[in-house]
Amino acid sequence: MTLPSTAYRGHAAPTWDTRTLQQVIDYLAALPAPANGYPSTFADVQLPGATNAQILPFATAQKINLNNELSDPGNNFSTASSVYTCPSTGIYFCHGVIRLNDATGSAAGGPNLGMGIYTSEDVADTSFLWHKLPQTSAGTARAAVECTRVGSFTSGSQLRLYAFWDSGSGAGSAGLYSARMQIYRTA
Secondary structure, three states, rough: OOOOOEOOOOOOOOHHHHHHHHHHHHHHHHOOOOOOOOOEEEEEEEEEEOOOOOEEEEOEEOOEEEEEEOOOOOOEEEEEOOEEOOOEEEEEEEEEEEEEEOOOHHHOOEEEEEEEEOOOOOOOOOOEEEEOOOOOOEEEEEEEEEEEEEEEOOOOEEEEEEEEEOOOOOOEEEEEEEEEEOOOOOO
16 A cells, blocks of 8 residues: 555645655565464354343353354354364453343342353353343343453463353343354464
């Protein structure tokens, strides 16, 4: 890509500074890839939207069944096991979102939903987050919660999105409408 040297569509020609920036960009683009490649491992997977797409039982940590692969160029995610296997040791950015069925937060005092992304369904993991859902009377109140973490994982670590449902009433279950997890190796 080169910058124009004359005015274009009413805009002034680029200044010396933008041309210098373009030279830096062109220089960096021409550098060879590092011997171990760029850290571009990425996966984007989901549990597609449907009422009761998965049921979370009361007071039990459970892996979310992410069975739809949107993007996984490195083939590191298994839709059969809903597990992402880290291809190399590094720093990974992980993001998960869970949407419950409409009007799920109807329990007195509002229910709690915990979620995490880790190598097991461990509610003691420091990345595990609790969310207090608002109490609703009925209707179509919607609740979605998310979890983001950055962690150092070794090659072969198996990451999964998991949740823990606490109804607030001491019983019952929660239906998931959808869920999504994205994992990106940053370094």
